[in-house]
Structure formats: C-alpha cells, structure tokens
Amino acid sequence: MTVLTRKGEQTRLRIVTGAAAEIRERGVAAARLEDVMTRTSTSKSQLFHYFPGGKEELLLAVARHEADQVLADQQPMLGDLSSWAAWQQWRDSVVRRYLAQGQECPLNSLLGQSGSRSPGARAVTAELIRQWLEALVIGIHRMQAAGEIAAAVDAERAAAALIAGIQGGVIIFLSTGRITHLEAALDVGIEGLRASTRLF
Amino acid sequence: MTVLTRKGEQTRLRIVTGAAAEIRERGVAAARLEDVMTRTSTSKSQLFHYFPGGKEELLLAVARHEADQVLADQQPMLGDLSSWAAWQQWRDSVVRRYLAQGQECPLNSLLGQSGSRSPGARAVTAELIRQWLEALVIGIHRMQAAGEIAAAVDAERAAAALIAGIQGGVIIFLSTGRITHLEAALDVGIEGLRASTRLF
C-alpha cells in the first residue's frame, strides 16, 4: 500500500466509517470484522490490504476518525466562545449530540477497552483532550478580555474541570441512561465561570 | 448450588477477587477464564459451579464487588462531609485512590464494555451512582445547615456535577496518565460550593 489511488482511498474511508458505525451499534468487543465487511461490501483481503495490522490497526484508525468527529460536532460553537449566548449554544450542542447518539460513544468504548493499553490509542485521546482544552481555554480568555469572567480565574484549570465533567457526564449517560449529570456538569461549570466576576 | 458451605463461600470469594485483579491488570476484554483459574487455583468446573451463567455472570459479580469497593474506599470521609476540612480529606482520598491504582479502573472498563449492554451491569452502575450522589447530597445539606454553603444551591445538581467531574477525571487519568483533570474537577467543584455563600 505505497500509494492509494482514488478508488483505494474511497474504499479505505468506507471501511473506517463502516467500522465506526458497527462499533457504535454493537460495542467494540462485539464488533466483528465480518460484520464490517458485510456492511461496507468489502472482502477480508481488502481489510488486510488497507490495514495490514489487522483489527488493532483498524480500531486505531476508527479512534482517530471518531476523535475528529467529536470536535467537529461541536463546531462552529466551540471555536467562537465569545459571548454567554455562544457558550449556551455550545452547551446545548454537546447535550444534543449525545442525546441523539443515544446508544454508545465509540470513542469512550474504544478508549475504555484497548485504549489504555495500546500507546497509539492513548496518543489519540491525549491529542483530543489537548485540542478540546485549548479551544475552551481560548474561549475563557476571550471572555476574560471582555470582562465577563474574572481575570483571576485559572483558565486551564477551569477548562480541565469542564472537560472532565463532560466526559463523566457522557459516561454516566451511556451507562445509566440519565442525561442529568451531563447537563449538571455543563451548567454548573458555566455558571461557575459566570459567577466569578461577582467574587472578586 | 442451593446452599454454600463455608468452604464454598471462600472459594467463590476467591474467584471474584481474583477475577477483579485480573481485570484490573489486563482489562475486561483480555481477561480470560483460564487466567482467573490459575490465579485463584481453581478449576473450570468450580467457576461454572459458582457462576452457572459463565463469564457474564462472573463479570457481573465482579462489577458488584468493585462498585462496593469504590464507595468503601471513600469512607469514612464520604460519610461525614460536615466541614471543609472533611471535604478536603475526601478529595485527597479520591485522588490518592486513583493515583495508587494507577493502571485501570475495573469498574470503568467493566461498564464501558459490556456494561451498557447487559441490563444487570446497568443496574449496578445506576445503584452505585445513586448511593454516591446521596452521600454527597447529605454532605451538602449538612454544610447548608451549618451556613457554609448557600441555601440556594441545588444540592442534587451540584452533587451530580461533582460526580460527573470525578468520573471524567478518572477516565482521562486512565487514558492519558494526567491526573490534572481529576484534581481540577474536584477542586473547582468544591470551590464553587465554598464560594456560593459569597454570591447571595
């Protein structure tokens, strides 16, 4: 697989998105290569042609794909957190995303399973978290510049806490079906930022 | 398995704790029955004698066991959140617990994987979260009674957000190795409660 032709590239992408869908529906553990083949109308040789490392390599590709998706789904809100209205819209988009997805977050299951093991998957997560954090920090800084958030607030820490809250909220939603925690984490987090100006 | 003799009970417990350890070290997906047998010096017939439902039933028992452990590890702090010093001690105990555990949270992996599927595992999580929430709510109420937290604070929501933050913080720690998020979630959460009295 030195160079991919256009057709090859299409097939590869089809496999990745198909595998992602399969994982979303059935979970990582239950996702079989054969199902991916059926769904994407490909044969085994194709899978191993594009992913010589087999299942593990495919899973990693899926993780990358889904990590991109997570951030993409929050745009354009995440990139322009310059007013409280924007923050609120972003909050809503996050809640909506997971409500719509309902079943399973492929990223979480991906990382919860083989993720912690393989260094590759770890890197994917770390990068996702980093980018996410960065976007939030920029948003907080912007609000600080506008005087809407106290300058004394540690933007990094606040953003880190917010992301943790989202992650946990999503996990709890996935495993109990209750969206309360995700909403609470977002709302409490944002309100904390809003209230900061009244504290100093 | 109508009635368990003392010996039987011991063996059963040995299997559960052994399986838990195995899962902690290798992850749910990679945990093989055979390894559990070796570690606990038991044979296959014993496994299926005590867990007729096979692996799934064993996993569920492990989940229950670990869920209890999660709360037990936070005691006695969690049960007596009646001063800011106590809150701080609780916070430290949570951080310490996961730092010490380092590798993998069996509960998270357990629930991240087959958890969302089997209704039994869902129930275990739901119950854990419920108890955890309850303990925090009681703590918040106590602090409100003492005038240390504003009465206007929605205890349920604040507790829900805090738990989400912890969960997410742990996940991020497990998959990136950075404890920052867990600490940030706890600290920001507690500080938010502390600051509440200055807002109303």
Place this chain on the structure above:
DNA sequence: CTAGAATTGGACCCGCAAGTCCAGAAATGG
C-alpha cells in the same frame, strides 16, 4: 457412621472470528 449434597479436577468439545494465501480484475502511467 453413613447417605446425600456440595465441591473439585481436568479432559474434551466446539464454534467463532482473526488472519493467510493466491489468483484474477481493474486501474495507472508512460
């Protein structure tokens, strides 16, 4: 002490899904 239940050992079965292989079809570039 003894009948019946609980417990234990380990050999065996079996299905599933990952991974291999090779031959043939399509595409690419000169």
Place this chain on the structure above:
DNA sequence: CCATTTCTGGACTTGCGGGTCCAATTCTAG
C-alpha cells in the same frame, strides 16, 4: 495499449477460549 502496480474475491487455516461432562472427593447433618 501494455507493463506494472494496486485492488478485490473468497476459500482455507488456525488458535483461542468459553462451555460441557462425568467421575472422584470432601463436607455436613442426622
């Protein structure tokens, strides 16, 4: 248009690991 590379199909192998079975042994109660 032809040589070379990329791409595709599907049959085959393989090993792993969950689950079954039965016979032997130990425990408990009356």
